[in-house]
Amino acid sequence: MADTSDTRNPAQIEADIKRRRDVLAETLDEIGVRVHPKTIVGDAKAKVVSTLDHTVGRAYVGVNRVVGDVKAQFVDEEGAPRLERVVPVALVVVGVVGLLAFGARRRKR
Known part of the structure; x- marks a missing residue:
């Protein structure tokens, strides 16, 4: 058998219900923003751009290293061929x- 004795008065219970309702509404608003198609597309675009920037940056560094190595084969330290x-x-x-x-x-x- 469940304990039904509650020492709170009706005003306290109503205030608790209101507070929980406000927290629930805020949580639902956050969920609504997260699952909105524009938010999902924006997050996906940001992830792709970040990955692409990282990949391009790594490729640039690699190409720059190769170009430097090739240049070192054909030019001495003073810049003469x-x-x-x-x-x-x-x-x-x-x-x-x-x-x-x-x-x-x-x-x-």
Whole structure:
């Protein structure tokens, strides 16, 4: 059998009910904001943008590192080109471009 003895008076019970009703209304308002489609879409967009920014930032750092490493292969500490490395690469590039041009010319005939 449940204990039904309550020492509160009716005014205290009504005040408690009102307080609980206010807390419940506030909670329902918060839930309504959280499940609103605009809120969900906004949160999803923010997450995608954050992930994309992080990914782009990491890619930038990686590319920057690779470019720096390649540059270090062709330029000395003073900024002067390393001809012993630049000339062979330039010859290879000219050769490849020449072969591509020659191949394209043969295909046209």
